[in-house]
Amino acid sequence: MSKPAQRSESELLFQMIKNRYGHLLKPEQLEEVRSQVELALCTSEEMKAVKLSETDSPAIGFRPYRAKR
Amino acid sequence: MASLAAFTPIRHLGEMVRTKQVSPVELTEFALRRLERLGSKYNAVVTITREKALAQARAAEKEIVRGKYRGVLHGIPYGAKDLLATSGGIRTTWGTAPYRDQVFDYDATVVKKLEAAGAVLAAKLAMVELAGGAGYRHPNASFTGPGISPWNLEGWSGGSSSGSGSAVSAGLVPFALGTETWGSIMWPANHCGVAGLRPTFGRVSRHGAMEASWTMDKIGPFASTADDCGLVLEAIAGNDPDDETTTAPPFKYDARDRRKRRFKLALLQGSTEGVEPAVKANVEAVLALLERERAATVEEVAVPDMPYEAVARTIISAESADAYQEFTDAGLGPQLTAESSRRGLYARYAIPASDYIRAMRIRRLMCRQVDAILAKYDAVVGPSYQTVAPTIDREFNYAFSGKARDIIGALGNLAGLPSISVPNGFGDRRLPTGIQFMGRAYDENRILAVARAYQGLTDWHLRHPPGTTPDA
Numbered sequence: 437m438s439k440p441a442q443r444s445e446s447e448l449l450f451q452m453i454k455n456r457y458g459h460l461l462k463p464e465q466l467e468e469v470r471s472q473v474e475l476a477l478c479t480s481e482e483m484k485a486v487k488l489s490e491t492d493s494p495a496i497g498f499r500p501y502r503a504k505r
Numbered sequence: 506m507a508s509l510a511a512f513t514p515i516r517h518l519g520e521m522v523r524t525k526q527v528s529p530v531e532l533t534e535f536a537l538r539r540l541e542r543l544g545s546k547y548n549a550v551v552t553i554t555r556e557k558a559l560a561q562a563r564a565a566e567k568e569i570v571r572g573k574y575r576g577v578l579h580g581i582p583y584g585a586k587d588l589l590a591t592s593g594g595i596r597t598t599w600g601t602a603p604y605r606d607q608v609f610d611y612d613a614t615v616v617k618k619l620e621a622a623g624a625v626l627a628a629k630l631a632m633v634e635l636a637g638g639a640g641y642r643h644p645n646a647s648f649t650g651p652g653i654s655p656w657n658l659e660g661w662s663g664g665s666s667s668g669s670g671s672a673v674s675a676g677l678v679p680f681a682l683g684t685e686t687w688g689s690i691m692w693p694a695n696h697c698g699v700a701g702l703r704p705t706f707g708r709v710s711r712h713g714a715m716e717a718s719w720t721m722d723k724i725g726p727f728a729s730t731a732d733d734c735g736l737v738l739e740a741i742a743g744n745d746p747d748d749e750t751t752t753a754p755p756f757k758y759d760a761r762d763r764r765k766r767r768f769k770l771a772l773l774q775g776s777t778e779g780v781e782p783a784v785k786a787n788v789e790a791v792l793a794l795l796e797r798e799r800a801a802t803v804e805e806v807a808v809p810d811m812p813y814e815a816v817a818r819t820i821i822s823a824e825s826a827d828a829y830q831e832f833t834d835a836g837l838g839p840q841l842t843a844e845s846s847r848r849g850l851y852a853r854y855a856i857p858a859s860d861y862i863r864a865m866r867i868r869r870l871m872c873r874q875v876d877a878i879l880a881k882y883d884a885v886v887g888p889s890y891q892t893v894a895p896t897i898d899r900e901f902n903y904a905f906s907g908k909a910r911d912i913i914g915a916l917g918n919l920a921g922l923p924s925i926s927v928p929n930g931f932g933d934r935r936l937p938t939g940i941q942f943m944g945r946a947y948d949e950n951r952i953l954a955v956a957r958a959y960q961g962l963t964d965w966h967l968r969h970p971p972g973t974t975p976d977a
Contacts, residue, residue, distance in 0.1 A: 449855035450855070452854075452855060453851050453852065453854055453855055456851075456854065457833070457838075457851050457854075460836055460838055460839055461848060461851070465844075465847065465848035468848045468849075469848060469851050469852050472640075472849070472851075472852030473852045473855050475852075476819075476822070476852055476853075476855060476856055476860075479812075479815040479818055479819055479860075480819075480856075480857075480860045480863075482812040482815040483812055483815055483816060483819065483860065483863050483864060483867060484863070485812075486811065486812065486867050486870075488863075488866050488867065488870065492866045492867075492869060492870050493866065493869065494862050494865035494866045494868075494869060495720070495865045495866075495868040495869035495872060496720075496865055499749075
């Protein structure tokens with residue numbers, strides 16, 4: 437993702453958080469949240485750089501449930 | 506009656522109880538006195554469970570007199586991190602001011618298991634608020650005050666199992682339970698100079714424990730020695746229908762002397778880069794000693810270059826976003842103690858589901874890669890933390906916040922691998938350092954054997970903090 441695209445996505449996500457929880461946060465706390473959202477996007481980019489194949493399924497163990505009687 | 510002394514290993518205490526040299530009531534009163542006298546000095550305790558402890562101790566005493574001895578933990582006092590549910594009106598605060606009066610009407614499975622083993626719950630121990638899941642960066646992140654290392658009153662006891670580490674370090678209780686999502690057992694063990702065992706994911710039921718991250722939370726013991734950790738793990742491990750992640754293989758602690766065996770160890774490449782000089786020197790001294798004593802061969806091993814910390818951060822953030830949703834939406838964030846916790850709860854709600862799934866796909870790949878490497882060794886070795894205990898008045902580098910590297914911690918927790926931290930010397934400000942031995946999934950007995958072999962050659966675990974004299 438290009439830097440401007442990342443900045444714009446980060447701003448949209450930040451606005452979503454601000455909309456939901458902004459009333460609980462002071463301006464300086466909101467700025468910290470903004471940088472945490474940016475960090476999460478960098479983390480996302482780091483993970484996208486890992487090459488995965490079709491057979492690399494998630495490490496989630498769902499099991500259908502059936503009660504014993 | 507034999508005279509009691511703090512820091513006596515569980516194995517020895519158990520034998521004293523079994524042979525009636527000491528009674529469970531006497532032992533419990535001894536622990537309660539120490540908890541009451543020293544607990545607040547280290548901000549280690551939330552609640553002293555005096556009434557329940559004495560009732561359990563009296564019951565244990567009656568049974569033992571009648572010849573019903575339950576095993577080595579019978580009549581032994583312990584403390585539980587204050588995120589493990591306890592019934593009978595004993596509060597479970599999760600380290601947070603908003604939940605300072607929270608009570609449950611049931612006991613966590615581990616509390617029930619320890620009761621069945623005859624152990625005596627003497628205290629609920631202090632912890633970082635919400636087990637650190639709010640993204641804290643300062644040691645003061647607990648409504649009971651910053652956890653203090655008994656080795657230096659300006660040093661932090663670590664988090665999030667702060668009181669579990671310091672209570673054992675100061676000899677307030679013979680053992681304690683803590684939890685780890687990422688670092689919460691290894692770091693307090695390092696900062697407080699005690700043994701801390703993180704079991705394989707699923708080895709111990711989390712039913713009744715506060716949830717931070719469903720696929721990464723583990724419960725494990727703190728004690729004076731690796732041997733004691735093995736004894737406690739056997740009592741708390743096992744399948745539990747109330748926690749579907751618990752796995753079937755039963756755990757039987759194997760305490761046989763393996764000193765004649767030469768262990769195959771691997772130092773994780775890069776794990777001592779950028780750490781405090783004393784931390785590096787102490788890890789190297791351990792490996793040199795084990796080689797010199799022909800107790801181990803050591804080589805260096807590299808793991809594939811993968812974003813371990815990024816993946817761990819994403820999984821913990823995404824899972825805890827839901828775990829704390831009710832807390833966050835109730836507007837309780839501003840009531841958290843640390844400023845960093847108050848602002849740390851929110852950004853995780855912007856993580857897309859696709860990022861979480863991608864992290865879980867990479868995780869599966871990592872698990873396989875790491876297991877293939879670990880299969881060649883008895884244990885992979887690294888420092889338990891990058892420094893000695895940071896001072897309680899300043900921000901520390903926390904891998905979860907993206908400020909520091911902790912590859913062994915990130916990959917170990919992602920892959921759900923067992924690891925044990927034991928003290929291996931001292932560093933700056935006469936604070937202890939620790940070394941961790943990490944094994945393949947379900948290889949607790951192997952890493953415990955390595956740690957016991959090391960402790961058999963050294964006396965770091967026999968040294969105790971100043972001002973914690975062993976008498977009551």
